[in-house]
Amino acid sequence: MTENSRALIRKADGEAIAAAAAILRDGGLVAVPTETVYGLAARADSDAAVARIYRAKGRPSFNPLIVHVPGIEAAGAIARLDERAHAVARAFWPGSLTMVLPMRAGAPLAAAVTAGLPSVALRCPAHPVMQAVLAQAGVPLAAPSANRSGAVSPTCADHVAASLGDRVDLILDGGTCAAGIESTIIALDPAGGWRMLRPGPITEAQIFAILGPQSAAVTSAGIEAPGQLASHYAPGKPVRLGAQTAAKDEFHIGFGKIAGDVNLSATGDLAEAASRLYSALHQGAGDARPRIAVAPITEEGMGIAIMDRLRRAAV
Numbered sequence: 001m002t003e004n005s006r007a008l009i010r011k012a013d014g015e016a017i018a019a020a021a022a023i024l025r026d027g028g029l030v031a032v033p034t035e036t037v038y039g040l041a042a043r044a045d046s047d048a049a050v051a052r053i054y055r056a057k058g059r060p061s062f063n064p065l066i067v068h069v070p071g072i073e074a075a076g077a078i079a080r081l082d083e084r085a086h087a088v089a090r091a092f093w094p095g096s097l098t099m100v101l102p103m104r105a106g107a108p109l110a111a112a113v114t115a116g117l118p119s120v121a122l123r124c125p126a127h128p129v130m131q132a133v134l135a136q137a138g139v140p141l142a143a144p145s146a147n148r149s150g151a152v153s154p155t156c157a158d159h160v161a162a163s164l165g166d167r168v169d170l171i172l173d174g175g176t177c178a179a180g181i182e183s184t185i186i187a188l189d190p191a192g193g194w195r196m197l198r199p200g201p202i203t204e205a206q207i208f209a210i211l212g213p214q215s216a217a218v219t220s221a222g223i224e225a226p227g228q229l230a231s232h233y234a235p236g237k238p239v240r241l242g243a244q245t246a247a248k249d250e251f252h253i254g255f256g257k258i259a260g261d262v263n264l265s266a267t268g269d270l271a272e273a274a275s276r277l278y279s280a281l282h283q284g285a286g287d288a289r290p291r292i293a294v295a296p297i298t299e300e301g302m303g304i305a306i307m308d309r310l311r312r313a314a315v
Helices: 003-007 014-025 048-058 072-076 083-092 126-136 159-169 203-209 271-288 302-314
Strands: 009-011 030-032 041-042 067-068 097-102 119-121 170-173 184-188 194-198 250-252 290-295
Touching: 009 014, 009 159, 014 030, 014 041, 014 126, 014 170, 014 203, 030 126, 030 159, 030 203, 041 048, 041 126, 072 083, 083 097, 083 184, 083 203, 126 271, 159 271, 194 203, 194 271, 271 290
Parallel strands: 009 170, 030 170, 067 119, 097 184, 250 290
Antiparallel strands: 030 041, 097 119, 184 194
């Protein structure tokens, strides 16, 4: 990390949040903590500002962005919310659940935000810093993870600085992210069903309790939401999954009774494992050994989201 990139980090107090809001209103980029991972925020209604996100991340232009809003009223100005969407919002907003919804005609969004799709991905974050930034900026914010595209997502301010450096105007340091993996994404289909597009902290069982079972699988050759690229969350070196033991040239990420060089959760707690996953991958990426091995992870509940990220990292 360079001295220049470290200087971009400011503790997320009132003065820094006000500065961040001013930068965003002027079309700049700010890395902001959320309860999931740090987001690279720009005003979602500006073509130039959104283009800066794509340039900073090196992100493919066909990969849409999540738009963050302060609440249901702001979401309704951008997308059409039916009773299902309102029920989901009541249950999980503010929080780590993103809904892909039909976009309103004339919605105040830059075209690149939706990557040409007729739908938009919306989330109302729970983190108090992101909520304060949204309130003071006064505009919806497009905010993918604050790292180079395809790399491991950041869960602390130093991760952002190491990945993006001076490509971002300001990094608000709000500590380590609680959930540690990106939001769950669901699509509410016009015909009445719903589909899981990306597993995350909100589980399928929790959504089932609100909406009932998922729709029949729909095969699509295109990207409908962020985080669907086959190769993603990559630490820059080979990753081997299901490793009970590690070779001498492997940095070992443990889980449960498998200690490893670093352990996601010695007690086998999947929520704790999710919160530590990206930090462990960052450690592995910085280790001198050329490979990473990961212990078996229980594939239930939040373990489904953890394994989704690990499989993409291992491609």
